[in-house]
Amino acid sequence: MEADDELLAQLRNGNEEAFVMLVARYQQPMLRLARSIASSPAVAEEAVQDTWMGVLRGIDRFEGRSSLKTWLFRILVNRARSAESHEPSQASIGEAHAVNPERFDADGHWADPVAPWTEASEARLDAAAWTPVLKAAIDDLPPRQRQIVLLRDVEGLSSAEACDVLGVGAGNQRILLHRGRSRLRGIIEAQMKKG
Amino acid sequence: MLSLRRKDLVCQQVVELVTDYLEGTLSRRERRRFESHLRACPNCTAYLQQIKTTVQLTGTIEWEELTPEAQADLTDLYRRWRSE
Numbered sequence: 267m268e269a270d271d272e273l274l275a276q277l278r279n280g281n282e283e284a285f286v287m288l289v290a291r292y293q294q295p296m297l298r299l300a301r302s303i304a305s306s307p308a309v310a311e312e313a314v315q316d317t318w319m320g321v322l323r324g325i326d327r328f329e330g331r332s333s334l335k336t337w338l339f340r341i342l343v344n345r346a347r348s349a350e351s352h353e354p355s356q357a358s359i360g361e362a363h364a365v366n367p368e369r370f371d372a373d374g375h376w377a378d379p380v381a382p383w384t385e386a387s388e389a390r391l392d393a394a395a396w397t398p399v400l401k402a403a404i405d406d407l408p409p410r411q412r413q414i415v416l417l418r419d420v421e422g423l424s425s426a427e428a429c430d431v432l433g434v435g436a437g438n439q440r441i442l443l444h445r446g447r448s449r450l451r452g453i454i455e456a457q458m459k460k461g
Numbered sequence: 462m463l464s465l466r467r468k469d470l471v472c473q474q475v476v477e478l479v480t481d482y483l484e485g486t487l488s489r490r491e492r493r494r495f496e497s498h499l500r501a502c503p504n505c506t507a508y509l510q511q512i513k514t515t516v517q518l519t520g521t522i523e524w525e526e527l528t529p530e531a532q533a534d535l536t537d538l539y540r541r542w543r544s545e
Contacts, residue, residue, distance in 0.1 A: 282539055289535045294524035318535060322542040364476045365508075374471030379504035383511055393521035400522055419519040425484060444480035451515040
């Protein structure tokens with residue numbers, strides 16, 4: 267797969283195919299992110315379209331101080347937010363516990379510890395098999411957790427990049443990531459138990 | 462010795478520090494306490510491993526391919542921009 271930088275250079279040279287490849291790479295994650303901000307799927311879709319137009323119009327001004335991916339997502343977040351009349355909700359940081367407190371005894375030690383996901387479950391750790399489960403689980407996260415998990419763990423942005431895209435502080439970013447990851451782990455665990 | 466023990470982390474605290482640990486934002490002292498708990502606690506070690514596996518699996522999510530309609534729409538958008 268060609269690197270983003272390579273596609274960017276081709277796009278600047280007016281290569282339509284480079285645009286199509288870029289779209290194929292980022293359309294779905296962008297839609298996912300937009301849906302966590304916008305109030306309706308139609309608004310989300312429009313924000314994504316607007317972003318692509320903004321990318322094309324801004325391509326000559328893009329200086330590459332951030333990665334192309336970070337730039338894309340930042341435009342998207344701005345478009346999606348400005349399509350909404352209300353400010354991004356600061357509420358709902360999500361559940362306060364990484365693990366159900368009932369799984370610990372009164373002293374805070376595990377009473378019902380996690381079972382290691384080892385050889386027996388290894389076959390079930392096949393990445394492709396988990397895609398539908400994880401997608402559904404991510405869609406189910408509270409919006410702000412979903413945004414962070416998408417940027418950090420799905421798209422692989424650094425914490426500084428994710429903070430930049432979403433305009434959140436490092437501490438909040440970490441709390442949201444923590445809640446999101448904890449919840450996804452719990453869902454995988456539940457699924458493992460079901461077999 | 463007793464005062465040191467009193468400062469030991471318990472499992473329920475450890476699971477809340479996992480992200481800070483992985484992000485490298487614990488202070489050196491907190492990190493030492495965290496790691497010394499892990500050395501003595503197979504359950505928290507398993508938990509940390511599960512979080513790492515979760516992150517790894519999340520990074521391998523495969524997105525749907527674009528529908529031909531969406532692809533056509535975006536190609537249109539590109540051509541519109543070219544003719545601007």
